[in-house]
Amino acid sequence: MAGEDSPPACQYFNLTYPLPFVAHVEINRPQKLNAFTEAVWRELPRLFSYLSTSPSTRAIILSGAGPKAFTTGLDVQSFSEHSILNPSSQSPQFDPARTAQQMRRHVDEFQNAITSIEKCEKPVIAVLHGWCLGLGIDISVCADVRICAKDTRFAVKEVDIGLAADIGTLSRLPKVVGNGSWIKDVCLSARQFGAEEAESVGFVSWVGSHGGKDEVIQEALRWAELVVSKSPVAVQGTKEILNWSWNRSVEDGLKYTSVWNSAALQTNDVMEATKAGMQKRKPIFAKL
The missing domain is CATH 1.10.12.10 (Lyase 2-enoyl-coa Hydratase, Chain  A, domain 2)
Incomplete structure (x- = not known):
């Protein structure tokens, strides 16, 4: 039986403690650029619920495994094959109202999973590098602090796959940044923007000078060590x-x-x- 302070078993997230009281959560699907399937996002709230109340945790670093991406967002192939979203899989008794109820419940569950980062009692610093697309923005705006590597590339990608972003970006990003013109610019166009632009509008609070993930992890460790020294x-x-x-x-x-x-x-x-x-x-x- 798991102990009182034992983390849940996770296939798609690594959990380590590089410093006392500092948890490092790493999205662990680097071969797919840390893209999210349903199995990935279902693990997330269990892990953050554990960390929220763990007496061994006072600050959390959230990053993506591998050198190429924090996350590229949804695994589009997996997403497109989902039975709720695939009209060819509907039964002969297909009813738009009932299908809408199923879709709403599915979206609500997904939203709640990502919101678990925001609701976590412990401060979370998002370490962004490489690609940070779509769901990567949803996740990062739930974090308390965002820092990034010099080579990070961002985009609110949902309009490129025929959707309005529905997991939190359109609700949280305007509060994080406060520049309505810029927000509509990036959300309506799905254009890429870089670390310098992200810092200039206040989306991130620190940008590395050399590029790459390691430098940003070290900055996150410095910040987390300072935080856990407080009450x-x-x-x-x-x-x-x-x-x-x-x-x-x-x-x-x-x-x-x-x-x-x-x-x-x-x-x-x-x-x-x-x-x-x-x-x-x-x-x-x-x-x-």
């Missing part, structure tokens, strides 16, 4: 309040912060952080 109570609370306040008024955000901190301020972490500062030492925080 896990404070870090979790900060992420929770920022996410909760995303679509709400300042007044609502202040009220929620007051309620949240009425409990969080009772933590021993405040005293430990204060003492460590006075004694000029690193604070030691208990597992959450």
Whole structure:
């Protein structure tokens, strides 16, 4: 039987701990440029649900295996063969209304799987390199921080396969970037854009100087190591309040912060952080 802090078995994701309390999740389908089939995305929420509550995890690095891609998005061949989307597989009793219900449930399940990254209690930094297309944008806008290699190429590709992006990009990207003209430019045209452009509009917060994945992983490790040195109570609370306040008024955000901190301020972490500062030492925080 799996232990209390044992991760779920995954075929398409690697999970390692390169530093104490720092989890590295790697999309592991490099031979297909980390493209997602249904089997891949079904593993994702189980893994992030585990990491969300794991006392051994305080920050998460999310990257793609191999040198060529974070992910190229949906595995189009697998997607095109799906029974719900393939009219030739429909029964003689085909009913558009009932098929629409099946499609809606399928899309909702897919959306919820990717949203598990956003809902994860621990901060997630997306490490982007090579190709980051379609679903790669959906995934990255769920992360708390995005950094990328100099050679990263992005595109919101869904219109090229006859779809409006439906897994989160059209809802989250406008909040992440805040430039409506640029967002419609890239979403309506499916054109590629590079790391420099992504940084200029605020989609990513850091771009490597040399190109390639290794440099960006090292930057992610530096950031994650800094985050896990902080109080896990404070870090979790900060992420929770920022996410909760995303679509709400300042007044609502202040009220929620007051309620949240009425409990969080009772933590021993405040005293430990204060003492460590006075004694000029690193604070030691208990597992959450």
